[in-house]
Amino acid sequence: MVRTMNKCDETTVLNAIATCRFASASDAELLDAWTRDQLAEAFATLVNRYSVMVLSVCRRKCRCVSDAEDAYQTTFLLLAKNSAKIRHADRLAGWLHRVAQRSAVATLNRTAHMSEPDESLGEMVVIDNPLDEIAARHEAIILDEELAAMPERYRAVLVMQVYQGDPIETMAERFQTTVGTIRGRLQRGKKMLADRLRRRGVVPLIAISASMTTQVSSVEAASAASQLLGMLESSSIPPSPPLSESLLNPLLVNGRNLMSPWNLGCGAAIAGAIGVLLMGPAEGLVGASGGDTVDVVMAQKADADSEAAAVQFPAVKPADLSSVKTKQGSVAKVEKVDDPEVSELAIRLKGELDRVSDVSIDGTVESLADELQQQLGLPVLLDKRALAFAKLSPEQMLNFDSSQEPLRTSLRKLLDPLGMKATIENEGIVITANPSQLVHLGIGTDRWLSVDDETMRLFTEKLSESLKLQFIESPLRQVVSQLHESLGVNLMIDHRALDDIGVDDDFPVNYSLGGEVAAYDAIQMTLRSYDLELTVRNNVLLVTTMEGAEESLLSRIYWLEGLALDGNFDSLTQLIQTTIKPDQWEALGGRGTIGIGPGERPSIIVNQTYDIHRQIESLIDTLRSNSFHPQSKDTGAHKSTPARFGNPASGFGGGFGGGFGGAGGFMN
Known part of the structure; x- marks a missing residue:
C-alpha cells in the first residue's frame, strides 16, 4: 500500500535535504543568507541545527508542553524577524540559548489560565526514582540560568560544546578563528560557569550530566522544527511569536548581550549612584547656608585608638563668649567649651577665624609659617612632610596680599592654589596638605600596591603615546618585539599562558588602522581579536591570555x-x-x-x-x-x-x- 505524503512529511523531507546541503556552512553564513537573500533553506538549516538545544531548554523551564512549544516557536520566530540585528552572527548558539531561556521564563509570567503540567515533560528520559528526575531537572534548569547570564563569547562556545557536542575544530571553523582561541574561551568559560554553579550549591559535573539526561530526543525536536517551518512556509512574512514581543524586545536591541538579573536589578541603582556622586546640594560655602553649627577639627590627646577628633561647636552667641585681646588690638570672641580634649589655645584659635585682618606674604614656602606667626601673633606650624606629598619645593616663592578680610578667607585664598590647608590643633594652626584640592x-x-608604583606610572605614560601600527600576518613575537622598541619599555610574552591554550608565539597577527591612536588602545585592539591582553607581572608588561590576566x-x-x-x-x-x-x-x-x-x-x-x-x-x-x-x-x-x-x-x-x-x- 502506498501512503500519500502529507504536508508535514513533505516539509520534514525538504528540511532534511536542506540540512544536508548546508551542513558545512557556518552560522554566520547561514544567517547572512537568510537576512540578505531570504533563503528559506538556510533558515531551516539553523532551526534543525539548534532544535534539540532550544526545545530542551524550553521543556525544562516551562510548566507544560504547550508552553514549551510557545517558547520554542517564539525563539526561532524572533530569530527570523530580528536576524539583521544580531551583531555577532558567529555566536548564534549563545544567542538562541539565552532567548530560549527568556522565552521560557516569559511563559511563567503570563496571566492566562495555566493548564496542568503535561506528563510528557517527565518522559524526556526514563528514570526509576522520581526524586532523581526532579533533582536532575532542577540542576539542568540552574545550568540554563547561569549559562544565560554569562558573557556572550563564552556562552556561545559552551553551548556548542555542552549542548551541541561540537568538537573544537568545528567551532573554530564556525567562529572563523584559531583552535587555540576557542580552547582559551572554553577554558575560561568553564571556569566561570563552574564558579557560578558552585555558588548556587550545584556541582558543575552533575549539572552538565543532568542537562544531557533531560534533553529531548531528536525525533521530538525534528517534529517541532517541521511544525515551525511549515508555519513559516504558509506565510509570506514571519508570523508574530506566541509570546508578546514586549517581554523580549528589550533583550534583542542591536543584538547586544541580554541583561542578567544582576544588571536588571542594579540599573536603577546605577542612576542613583551617579546622582549621589554628581548632584548633591552645595553646602558649606562661606556664608552660603547660615547654619547653626560650624565644624572645626581639634586635636585630641594621644591614646591607643586616636590622634584627633572632629568637634562640633555651636554657633557663636554673644552671651556665651569672652573677649581676648589680639596683637592687632581687635577683640576676638572665644567660646567656652568644657572639653578636656580641646586646649584653651585651640578654642581661642577657633574664635580668631572670623577676625578681620591684613595678611601679606613675600617669601618662600618654607618660611610661610614664620611669616604668618609674626603677622598674626598666633602659633603657626608647617608640616614639612606635607610639602613633599603636595610636590611643593620649600624654596618656591610666594607673593600674597589680603586686606581687611576674615582670617579664614585669607588663608583659603593663600593655601588653596598650593594644595594646602590650615587646621586647628591643640598646639596651634598647622599648615598641611589638602588632599581634597590635590586630587x-x-x-x-591612587597608588599601586602589588607592583612598583613608579614603574606603573611609567607604563601609563608610555602607553599614552600615539602609535601608528600595521601588521599583516606578522608572527606574535615580531609584533611584541616591535612594540618593545617603539615604546621603550619591557614587553614580553607569557609563554606559559599561551601554551595552556595551545598557541605559540609564531601565530600570525593582523592589525591595520589608518591614523595614529594611543599605544594602549592599539595594542588592546590587536590582542583582543585573539583573546589576549596586556597585564603586568614582576614589573614587566606581559602579553598574556585572558585567563593569565585573571590569575595575576x-x-x-x-x-x-x-x-x-x-x-x-x-x-x-x-x-x-x-x-x-x-x-x-x-x-x-x-x-x-x-x-x-x-x-x-x-x-x-x-x-x-x-x-x-x-x-x-x-x-x-x-x-x-x-x-x-x-x-x-x-x-x-x-x-x-x-x-x-x-x-x-x-x-x-x-x-x-x-x-x-x-x-x-x-x-x-
Whole structure:
C-alpha cells in the first residue's frame, strides 16, 4: 500500500535535504543568507541545527508542553524577524540559548489560565526514582540560568560544546578563528560557569550530566522544527511569536548581550549612584547656608585608638563668649567649651577665624609659617612632610596680599592654589596638605600596591603615546618585539599562558588602522581579536591570555576625595561593579574584589586586571572632574563614615594625611 505524503512529511523531507546541503556552512553564513537573500533553506538549516538545544531548554523551564512549544516557536520566530540585528552572527548558539531561556521564563509570567503540567515533560528520559528526575531537572534548569547570564563569547562556545557536542575544530571553523582561541574561551568559560554553579550549591559535573539526561530526543525536536517551518512556509512574512514581543524586545536591541538579573536589578541603582556622586546640594560655602553649627577639627590627646577628633561647636552667641585681646588690638570672641580634649589655645584659635585682618606674604614656602606667626601673633606650624606629598619645593616663592578680610578667607585664598590647608590643633594652626584640592591636580589620587608604583606610572605614560601600527600576518613575537622598541619599555610574552591554550608565539597577527591612536588602545585592539591582553607581572608588561590576566590580579588603592560621596561609598563600588565588566567581579563569579580601605583618607582597594584598573581610573577621574562641591562637603562625608572604617572620632584629624577633616575650620 502506498501512503500519500502529507504536508508535514513533505516539509520534514525538504528540511532534511536542506540540512544536508548546508551542513558545512557556518552560522554566520547561514544567517547572512537568510537576512540578505531570504533563503528559506538556510533558515531551516539553523532551526534543525539548534532544535534539540532550544526545545530542551524550553521543556525544562516551562510548566507544560504547550508552553514549551510557545517558547520554542517564539525563539526561532524572533530569530527570523530580528536576524539583521544580531551583531555577532558567529555566536548564534549563545544567542538562541539565552532567548530560549527568556522565552521560557516569559511563559511563567503570563496571566492566562495555566493548564496542568503535561506528563510528557517527565518522559524526556526514563528514570526509576522520581526524586532523581526532579533533582536532575532542577540542576539542568540552574545550568540554563547561569549559562544565560554569562558573557556572550563564552556562552556561545559552551553551548556548542555542552549542548551541541561540537568538537573544537568545528567551532573554530564556525567562529572563523584559531583552535587555540576557542580552547582559551572554553577554558575560561568553564571556569566561570563552574564558579557560578558552585555558588548556587550545584556541582558543575552533575549539572552538565543532568542537562544531557533531560534533553529531548531528536525525533521530538525534528517534529517541532517541521511544525515551525511549515508555519513559516504558509506565510509570506514571519508570523508574530506566541509570546508578546514586549517581554523580549528589550533583550534583542542591536543584538547586544541580554541583561542578567544582576544588571536588571542594579540599573536603577546605577542612576542613583551617579546622582549621589554628581548632584548633591552645595553646602558649606562661606556664608552660603547660615547654619547653626560650624565644624572645626581639634586635636585630641594621644591614646591607643586616636590622634584627633572632629568637634562640633555651636554657633557663636554673644552671651556665651569672652573677649581676648589680639596683637592687632581687635577683640576676638572665644567660646567656652568644657572639653578636656580641646586646649584653651585651640578654642581661642577657633574664635580668631572670623577676625578681620591684613595678611601679606613675600617669601618662600618654607618660611610661610614664620611669616604668618609674626603677622598674626598666633602659633603657626608647617608640616614639612606635607610639602613633599603636595610636590611643593620649600624654596618656591610666594607673593600674597589680603586686606581687611576674615582670617579664614585669607588663608583659603593663600593655601588653596598650593594644595594646602590650615587646621586647628591643640598646639596651634598647622599648615598641611589638602588632599581634597590635590586630587584635582592629579596628586595623591591612587597608588599601586602589588607592583612598583613608579614603574606603573611609567607604563601609563608610555602607553599614552600615539602609535601608528600595521601588521599583516606578522608572527606574535615580531609584533611584541616591535612594540618593545617603539615604546621603550619591557614587553614580553607569557609563554606559559599561551601554551595552556595551545598557541605559540609564531601565530600570525593582523592589525591595520589608518591614523595614529594611543599605544594602549592599539595594542588592546590587536590582542583582543585573539583573546589576549596586556597585564603586568614582576614589573614587566606581559602579553598574556585572558585567563593569565585573571590569575595575576593587581592591587591598587584609590583615594576618594573630591567626589562628594557624602559617606555613600557603596554607591561608588556598586557603580564600578555594574558598569565595568560585571562578570569579572566576585559578586558574579569572577575573581576581582573591591573593599573599603583603611586609614584616615576615604579609599577603596581593588584587586583586578590591568585593563579594568585603567577603566576604574577613567571613571573616577570623570566623576571627580564633574564634581564642584565645596571641600567641606567631603568633610561631612568622611565624618559620617560607617563603623567598618574604624572609630569615626579617630579617623579624621588635622595634620598630614588627615583627609579633609581639618579643612572644616577654615573652609566652612
